[in-house]
Structures are given as structure tokens and as C-alpha cells.
Amino acid sequence: MSENTRTTTGSTVAAPDARPTPPPSTRTPSGGGLLSGSIGRNLGLVVAFALLCIVGIVTAGDRFASTDNVLTILRLAAVVGVVSIGMTFVIIGGGIDLSVGALVALSSVWATTLATQAVAADVHWIVMVGTAVLVGAVAGLVNGVVIAYGKLVAFIATLAMLAAARGLAEIIANRRTQIVQDQDFLRFFSGSVLGIPTLVWMFALVAVAGWVLLNRTTFGRRTFAVGGNAEAARLAGIRVQRHTVALYVLSGVTCGIAAVMLMARTTTGSSTHGTLLELDTIAAVVIGGTLLIGGRGTIVGTVIGVLIFTTLSNVFTLNNLSSSAQAVAKGVIIVAAVLLQQRVAAGRRQRRSSKALPPTAAEGAPAGASPGVPAP
């Protein structure tokens, strides 16, 4: 969390300092196309991801490179990915949501109860989708209200929700796995469009929507403000509390969507769905360059973060590593990836700052630094 304490302060005076300097990848997008902007900022991550893929190809050859395998990776990434998008908003907004896994479970269970499925059978499977999303949204609302108005630490509030939601899911499902009966539902969601699985489309859609919302709308800009400096946001007339609630509802909604995706993928609703999902998503978001203290982060980074983790376990499986060895390797690779990311970032800063300073004055170059540069 305080990682960036160091940074922001650290940035006035660039100097040796315990706190990790955040890669510029975490600089909030201020205009600039997706490609030039976000990807550029996440260059280090991209490189790390590319390396990972190369390893995959070298070790598993076509088995890795095959379309099927790529789709497999994407399908797996989809569920975690959708939730991670919501999580990105919450974290940039200065919060954290530990309840996502439980909410996915609760939504999936609620949407697959006999009652719900009965109604769905009569009306349309959209009812199940609606139920899942609604349950997620409401749970998110509760999180948000408790945090924004009850002034509870987000960590505690959502931890409580984690326990409560899972318990509730178990009670509703009576700990049995609920089978999805509606074939149309399954056909729709487990199908493909243009050879790309529906789930992947959904992920793509959510990601793009998230990117626009974060970088191109007032809501997104205010999210950065609320997370970056809540008091300043308040003084600027932003209704911080209301906005915070909205963020958690958003996260809840993504959980609902993820629940639907899981239901399609597994044809079941279960109180065990999404176990430890919170850890996976937060990890993906943070490795994607979003600061846990809030105020900075990118959707693109998160997406790459998700891909890195899913690709990692895929490569492991392809290479038939013992799961213990996998764990160790995973740890090492994560560290390596982030370190690489930082070095690249640093390198990029060097180059950038050596030419036109202004945008990256972040390193605290004094006015006097480059007297020649005339004003625009």
C-alpha cells in the first residue's frame, strides 16, 4: 500500500529509498491512444509476457503455439480477467475487494437454484444471467455502503463479506453442486463466434468497456482522483462516498458476469466456485502496475497481468512439472517479471527524459535543467 507513499514523495527528490519506485507504467493515462499509450507504459510487462511465450514455444513447440492452446489460455483468462477489471477500478479508487471469489460463488449458486432455473425455464435464460449480475451488484452495494458510509476499512469489510457470502452460498446450495439445466444457456455461452469462444468475447468486451470507462469518461477520471487524493477530490466537489459505493457495485457486477461465465464453463453453480479468486485477481492487478494505495493503474496492465498468470500455469502443464516445482518456479518468475518490468521502465524513462523533458518531469528535473526549451 505505502509502496507509493515512497514514490510520490520520493519523486520530489529522486534518491535511494526503500520504497519501490513505481514504473511509469503506472502513470495515469492522460490522453494518447491505447497502443501508443497504455501498451507503451506497460512495455516491461509486455516484454515479460513475450519472454514467457517464447519459453512456452521453446519448451512445448506447436503444442503451445497451437490455436486450440491459445484459446484454452484465453478461456481460462476470461473468468479471472473479468473480475480483475472490476478489481482494477476498486484498487485505483483506493480500496480493495477481498470478497470477489465469494461473490462469484454466491451469484452462481443463486442463479442456479431450482427456483431461479424454474423461472428461467418459463421465461428465458436471461433470467439466470440477470439474477447472477443482480446478486453481485447488491452484494457490492453492501460492501460499498459499509465502507463509504460505515467508514469501515475496505480490507475488513470485504473480508467479512467474503466469509458471509460463502456461508450464505453454502446454505442456499446446501453444499451440493447445482447443475445448470437450461441447454440454450449453455449453448449460447459455451459456443463460439467467428471461431472465438463467447467467454473470450465477453472478456474482451468487459476489458474494452473498462478501458473506455477508466480513461475516457468523467467517472474514470474521478476514480483516479478519489484514489489518488480523496480530500482533494472532495474539495473539488466530487461526492467521494457515492463514487466509492459505485466502485464496489462495479466490482460486484463483474463478479456476477464471471459467475455466469463459470456456470457456462462448468454447467454448475457451486459454493466452491472462485476459491482464492481474490488473491489471483489482486495479484494480476498489482503485477499489472496498479498501485495498491490507489490513484494509479491501467486496464491494459491488468489484462497482461492476467495473461501472464494463466499462460504460466499452461506452460507448466505442458511441460509436466511437479506442482511443487511449479510453485517454486512461479514465485521466482513473478519476481523476475516485475524486476524486468522495472528495469525496462527505468530504461524507457532514461531515453524519454534525455529528450523532451516535460511529460516525464516526474524525476523532478528542475526548471533550470533545460533552459533552452522554449515554451509552446
Added chain:
Amino acid sequence: MSENTRTTTGSTVAAPDARPTPPPSTRTPSGGGLLSGSIGRNLGLVVAFALLCIVGIVTAGDRFASTDNVLTILRLAAVVGVVSIGMTFVIIGGGIDLSVGALVALSSVWATTLATQAVAADVHWIVMVGTAVLVGAVAGLVNGVVIAYGKLVAFIATLAMLAAARGLAEIIANRRTQIVQDQDFLRFFSGSVLGIPTLVWMFALVAVAGWVLLNRTTFGRRTFAVGGNAEAARLAGIRVQRHTVALYVLSGVTCGIAAVMLMARTTTGSSTHGTLLELDTIAAVVIGGTLLIGGRGTIVGTVIGVLIFTTLSNVFTLNNLSSSAQAVAKGVIIVAAVLLQQRVAAGRRQRRSSKALPPTAAEGAPAGASPGVPAP
């Protein structure tokens, strides 16, 4: 800058604000005896805990109030408690340690390998203790160095360590549960002194040591400074990086001690020890009033936090609650506890401010009220 403003807003009484108002219970100890001071500041928590105990007595009567049961609760609290003390330091210092559970597992496994036990058999069981603590310390050192000098986000670095350490533990133990052979070891640690189990004594010892270290030594003072504003700490002449490393080593050591305690409690070393311990400890620390952004926290709060959680599950069991119901109840109770804690805190602030406040009033009171204002 943003960090500071956050701290400001985080606790500006007036500002309605996304971030919860930290109750004054989180005010850093400013001298004063443990009782008058810390407990006072944590009054709300104490009340919450008391209520919980009353519920226990009402619902389970003597079964709850019995010495045996109290000792059971304490013995169960001991392991989580010791780790939580270390975690409190790390979090106050502005970091986070997700690897504690895995470190406990690794230490317990390493300390119970045939090799270690063989040496211990020849020399003395202290060897096992030494091994456990050393392993924890070294792992903590790795964490610290990666974070302080590698400038990795603590969350990611320790998450990586979590994966790696567990994997390593599994490899070493070959996923077997390793039985502790040394009877003297077991006799010593599972014994009691003055009717109090050794484990409880250890917890008490660690807690008191932690309290003194945090509130009465320069180390503790620097910990608050580093967590509160790293850049300022650096400019005040504190070696922030070195200090950060020390904090993670400290956390590692507590993991080693906890491992020994677990070995005594379960008579085994296992790669499954301490599963999700990180969540339990962080929860206990945060509910104890320590701020996740660092700079503020109390040992007493943490201890009460740990007791609340262990007592909770004890009361549940005494009432033979289904685990699902437990989960739901747990969630609700956590929220209730913290809310209560804040109300009490607020109330306390009110009283404090309403009753005459000679030293503080000086600059606030209207001119007439403080004739002697002009400086000496």
C-alpha cells in the same frame, strides 16, 4: 504527496471520505502505561471482545467460562498471535507480508526433517527450534532485500515468496506429514508452567517484547516513521532500506517461533501448516486498529484482534453451529465489532474534548479564555 494527504483525509474528523476514519485507538502510543494507554485507546475493541465473551457465557455457560476452555482459546490464539505481532511491525512499517503462512510451513518442515531430528536427537531439541527460527529469519531476509533493494511491491514480493516457500516445503517433506520424534521437545512445549501452557507463555512473551520494542525503543519509533512517511524518514537520517529489511526478518523470526509452537501442538511438521494464516493475521492486525497504509498501530490492538477471532470460533463450536452458519455469523460480527469500536472511540473523543482541556485549548479558545497565550 498523495500519501500524506491520504493520511490527512483518512482521519480528518470532518471530511466524509471514502477511506474510513481510523479510530483514535490507532493513535500511536505516546508513552503512558500499557493499561492506561493502549487498552484505553483500544477501548472499543475491548468492549467488543467483552460482549463476545458475554455471549459465550450466556450460550455455553461454564463450558465457556471454564479454565480449560479459556486455556484452549489462549493456546489456539498463541500461534496466530505470535505471527500477528511480527505482521504488526511490517504493516506499521508500511509493508505487508503474505508469506507468513508459507514460512511457518517451511520452517516446520525444515525443522522436522529426518536429518534435523537426527542432529537434534544427538545434541538437543534446541537444534530444531534454532533451525525453525533460522529458516524463518533467512526467508524474511530474502523478502526484505527483494522489497527494500529490489524495490519490488511488498504485496508481489511476499506473494511470490508464499508460492515458492510452500513449494519448497512440499519438496522437502515430499508432501508427507513429518512426525516429531523428540519427546523432550514435545514435553517441554506442550507442558505448562504455573498451570499456564508453555505456548501461552511464549505468546505473552513475544507480545510484551513486541510492545516494548514498538513503543519504547528507537527501532519502534523508526518503524512508525518509515511507515508514516518514508521520504521524510530518509531525510531525517534514518536508513530506511536497512530498517525495512529488519522488519521482514522480524516477521520471519515470528514465523519460525510459530512453527515451533505448531510442531508442539500438532506433533508434526507439514507443508500444509499455516494455510491461509496470512489472511487470519492481517485480519487480526487490521481489526486491531493498525492502518494498512502504515504509520499507525498498536500491539495491544493486535492481541485483542487475535483473541476476538479465536474466541469467536470457540463460541461457535461450543454452540455446535454449522460451519456455513459460522461463516455468515462471522462476517456480520466482524462488521458489528468494528462499527462498535468506532462509535465507542468517537464517544471517547467527544468526552475528551468536552471536558476542560487546558493544554490543548490554549490556541483554540477565544482570546479572552486564554490570556496568557503570548509566548514567554
Added chain:
Amino acid sequence: MAGTDLSSPLLEMQGIVKTFPGVRALGGVDLDVQAGEVHCLLGQNGAGKSTLIKVLAGAHQPDEGVIRWQGAEVRLTDPQAAMNLGIATIYQELDLVAGLSVADNVFLGRERSRFGLNRPATDQRATAALMARLGHPEIRPGTEVGALSAASQQMVSIARALSQDARLIVMDEPSAVLDNEEVERLFAVVRDLTADGVAVVYISHRLEEIRQIGDRITVIKDGATVATGLPARETPTREVISLMTGRTIEYVFPQRTERVAVTATPVLEVSDLSVPGRFSDVSFTVAPGEILGLAGLVGSGRSEVLEAVYGARRPSSGEVRVDGKRLRPGDVAAAVGAGVGLAPEERKSQALMLGDPIYRNITLSSLARFSRAGFLSVRAEKAAAREQTEALDLRPVDVDREVRTLSGGNQQKVVLARWLLRDCRVLLLDEPTRGVDVGARSEIYALVRALADRGVAVVVVSSEIPEVLGLADRVLVLGDGRVLADEPATALDEHRVLDLVMQGLPSGATHTTEGHVA
């Protein structure tokens, strides 16, 4: 006072009371502001100025009192409400979002959007225009605010206020981080505004500014109005000061002690120090008991010089010696160990643990003195801290109070107290009196001089040239990262210094953007 009708003031605040836990910040303050006037709000540190204007901005809710806007009573439940009335505020503690761009900050909360989508281009154009108006075209709309200097950030919040087309603009110590040039430019803007009938509430501790720009003065002391409606230009300074402080202070600098040791071996020797892109080949020495002043424009690199000397920045070349011993470059702890102290320029980010009690902030660099075998004696700490707070007339007296709850000026005093407490061989002060009231200023000057007389070598950076000239024995004029002059203070006057600074400007840079060309 362009055509104002005194009968119906634009704003009336009556009997405003605001209590914080443990503090009565405002105990019935009155304020009335006419359209088109510059109304100056004066008071000591902690008098309640910022609290009052926060109430006016809807950021704080008053416990009692009425606010009338154009004669009609209003309730300002939140900042939005105040803005809607046409009240814009420049807060003392720059409340900007470091992670957002300049343009984003300027229009935060009032983003223009079409179909829910932002229009960055529009905002950026508007921002660029505002910055040009403020004479800071070099501050680009796309730049991240966190990357800007305190001065530049101040400009952003001013632009933010201007962008609101407000009827009343409140400025809480806007000049604290600015130098003369920039203050002049600000005043020009203010005059334009008042000419258009906009009212300005102006807070500053620099009384000469009040003379220049002010129309009427309201003085508050300890949370109560002690005088209001005084004519800004006529009222003699002494009277204003005594109203503020309740005593008479000669706003003068302490006598220089004559034995400025030119002969004595210097305590601090800086030779050919360079930080690429910041400054180059800076050399100077400071003798024991000598006060060296660093003058220059904002961005001239003064702070960087201090930071480099202190080890907070790693110099590319050159060396620093204290008592002849070479300091390890880029190692603050080593410097502190060698007896060097730096009171940095940005108190919030660089100096203070806002959540910690006052005494802990003060003793942080001197812990060794209060500890035996690592164990602290809190009692001794507090005693020592109290001495300092009394010496600096810091309020509140209660050293257990969290620094966060202190007024801006009092926070600055805490920073100074830390280094006054630790008896340094070399003391580096960057803008030591930023936001400090007149009373405390003279006390600080006296303290610094007293330290010098005890053989400490002092280096003072200040954007107020009179302060440099008055306090220092010798003045180093920096411009564009180079030493332009190194002369005894007595041999300089304000104009001479300014001329020197101008010389230092790179040819080509226009007069309006000097020192700020990014």
C-alpha cells in the same frame, strides 16, 4: 474598489464557531466582503484563517454562525454548494491529485463531457490558455501534477480557481511558495479580477504584500475577529502586528555578530558540486558562526544544492566536506551522522509524519540523545520537545497532538524544531519561514542567529530576498544552476540581487518565464 455598494456586502459571515476534537478553532468569527475588493485576512499561525475559509468553501461545517451571500442566508453543506454560489478557493495545502495531469486537475469535478465521454482536447486548450494568462506557458496541460514543483503546483491551483468564473476567490497563502516575480504576476491577475467586480479574500503572512494589493483588512486572533474593515494601505504595520499577536514586535533582523570568522577554518566545504541537469560546479564554504544565504528564482536549483550537500541527491561530481572530513555522496544518514541537518522545503512530503504526535516529529533525528541501549525515555523526549515548541511559540503547546491537526505555519515550526533540537555542525534551511507569521519569524531569525553564534554553520534558502539579505552574513546568488555571485550581504541590496538573477537567465528566455522554462 471598483463600484462596490457598501450597503449590501457580497458575503457576510457572522459568529462562525468551529470546534475540532480538543480544539476550538473558531470562536465566533465575523467577516464581510464587498464585491470587487481585495479583503485581506490576517492572523498568527493557528489563528483560524484556513479553518474559516474552509467553512466558507463548504469543506467544514460550522457548529454555529450564519453565512449570507448577497444578503440571503445560505447553508454550504459541501464544496459543491459553495462552488455553485460562485465561491472558488485556493487552499493553503495544495489539494491537487498528483497522479492526474494539469488539465485534469484544473477541471476536476467540473469535467466537460459529450455523450459521457471526456473531451481532453477542450480541457487542455482551456488549461493552456489559463497557464498563459498566469505567465506559465511552460506548465503543459498534459504534465502530471506530481512532477511539478511546489511553485508550479501553486500555479495549477490558481488556474483551477480562475477556471470557475467565480464571484469570490479565496486565496490561502498563495504567495508562500512563490518568488517576487511570480507574486507580481499573481497580483496583476488579481487586479484584473477585481476590476471585473470579482471579490478576493487574500491570506498572507507577508505584510508588504497586503500593502500592495489589499483594500481592507480583517484580523483574527485565537479564533475570534479582533478587527475588521481596516484600510489596508493606511493602517500602520506595527498596529496590525500588535492586533495579530497582542504584543509589539520589531519586525527586524538580529544584529550580525562582527567576528564573522573569515579566518576560521570552514565547517562546510563544497567544491565543484554538480547534479546533471540541475546545477553545475557549485563551490562555497561556510565558516563556523557564519550564515550563508542562497538567493535565486524558483527553480534556480537552490533546493537541489542543499539536497546534494545533504546527500539526498547523488552528485555527478564534486565533494562535500564537513570539518575537513569528506561525506559519502548520496548518503543522508552519513551526513546526519556528521552533524548536518536539512529542514526541507516541502514540509508535508519531505519532513513530517503527519499522523504522529508533535514530539515524535521533533525528536526523530535526535533519538540517540533520548535513548539508552536503544530504549527511549519518552519523558525526556517530551520535555525537550516542549522547550522547542515554546521557543518557537508553536501552538498548540500540547506536544501529544498529531501534527496533522496543526495549522500550516505551526507545521513548519515543527520541521524547524527538529533541527534546532539536534545540535548540528551544519544546518541547511530551505525556505524556513514559509507560511510562518511575523511574530514567529523574528523569533526564528533570532534562534538561527543564536545557533550561528554557537559556532554552527548555517545555509539559508529563501525566496524572499529581504530575508536573505537581512539574515545572512554572505549571499550566494544562484541562477540557472550556476553561482552568479558570492558577496557579503552588506554589499548587496534587493535590486542588485534581482539584477544578478536576471543576468543568469539564458539569453532568449523572455522576462515572463524566467526560472521556469521547463
Added chain:
Amino acid sequence: TGNTPEASSSGGGGNNAASSNDDTGDTVTIGFSAPAADHGWMAQITAAARAEADSYDDVELVVAEGTNDVSTQISQVETFINDGVDAIVLLPFDGAALTPIALEAMQAGIPVINVDREFNDPDAARVTILGDNYGMGVSAGTYICSQLGDQPDAVVAEVAGIDSLPLTQERSQGFSDALADCGLDVDNRVAAEFTVESGEEVTANLLQAAPQIDALWNHDDDQGIGVLAAINNAGRDEFFMVGGAGSANAMRSIQAGDSVLQATVIYPASQAADGVRLARLVAQDKALSDLIDVEVPRRITLSAPVVTADNVDQYIDSAFES
């Protein structure tokens, strides 16, 4: 087969059931996926499967990272299908959730051997090898009945495994059903996580909840180590305990008779090994020569025998080390 100690010992490397089937055939690649090996029994499942595979030089076993996230496990099976393995041995974290992907595999012509947790569609597996969870509960219940059938007011406690797993529900169901037959019921029930630590923790609380106990059933011998530790810590011995799964540790202490542990109900950890074995046969179109049936059967349910001091010697060699 598979449920007898002899066959179970194949988990140790099945060269004892000598038959033509053990002759090396054309090499087959078998994909193996199971839940996270977060407790002794599950660890043993994987270990035994590997050992079994190693014992054949015509089998290459591809083991996917153990996971409790169905989504991940599904993607693992997908990977197997992409790779075109010859057979898949699948111990699903949740049978129903893995059914569709198993069906896909079958449709892709890859025989799936379903182990331990059953799919909800018979067509999703070529062979299904099940430990009998319900039967396990029944065995435990019946044994306890046989010990205290005559005292209807006896206090029976239960330490369950991970409570959110369907298999735990089945075990508890069987247990209470069997107890009901002799007029007993479960007075105190707690659920652990199959780990030693959790076993010790919940039992410590349980023993406080029930000051006097007559019999206690613990679902899993690995967590049972913790359960016993808790019992010793509390110095309780007024009751007898029945274990589950049948780890070597448990059997040794049954043999020694030095603890309250009086019996344990076997839940074969060799299932996956048997699965690998069958997968190989199926992939090589061989039959189970030790069965009369010419084909490999569709469904094999391993019984859940009770091990007591009397018959422990018979089982202890085949028991798994947790």
C-alpha cells in the same frame, strides 16, 4: 479389483498382479489431473499415480498442477485434449463441474477414467473408480454402533473434513444414517480442512464443547494426527476414536493400541493408481484379465472396510504414508 489389499498395494508399483496385461505395449500418454495435494491423502493419490506410471515403461504420465479451482482444472483437461493424450485420469475437484469437459474429451475419442468424485453423466467417463464415501460413513457408524449399541444416550462426536465438499456431505450422511439404525446420533460436529493443523484446532474446541464423549469419528487420518494431538493435549481418554482413509500412521497406532484410536475406515488412496492402470489398458485396448469380464468394466466401487487391531496387519503394508 482395487479394493483388496493386494490390488491396492499396486499403488506401490503394481508388479504383483502379474498378467499378460503387464507386457509392454505401444507407449501411451496419460493425462492426470487432481485437486491440490493440500492434504496427505490427496498427496498420496498423485504420488501413487506417478509410481504406478513409472512401473510401466510404456506409460508417460502428464501430471497437471493440482488445483481447487474448477476453472483451472477444466483448462488443464482442455490442454490434454489439445495435446491428444491417449487417456485422461481425472480426479475432479467437483464431479459435476468437470463433467462437460470430460464429455468433450470422450467425444474427442480420449477415454476418461473418472476417479473418486463422480461425474453427473455416465457418458463422461469410460471407467469410473469410486471410493465409497457414503459407505465409509456407514462403516464408521456401524462400527461405533457395534461398540455402544446398547447405550442409546451415548455421546458421539464427528470431526468432518472440508465441509464444502460434496464427499464430506456423503460421508456424514452415511455416518448419521448408520448411527440412526442403533438409535444413536451425532451430538457434536466440527469440520476441519483435512490438514493436521486444522484437525488439532477444531478438535481442541470440540473437546471443550463436549466434556464427555463416548465415541468420535474423524473423516481423515492425516488431519487425525492433529485430532489425536489435541486429545492428548487435553488429556482426554474416556472415549474411543475411529479414523478414516487408513494412513500408515493411523494403522501403526491402532497396532500399538496406545491411543484412543481404535479403528479406521479405509478410503483407498490407490484409486488413481488403479485409474492409471486401467487407463493404460483401455488405451491399449486390453481387458482386465483378472476379471471374468472381457472388457474393462464401466464402474468400480471400492469398498470401505474397517481396520481394527484384529485385522490391521492385513492392511498396514498397503496403507499410505501421509
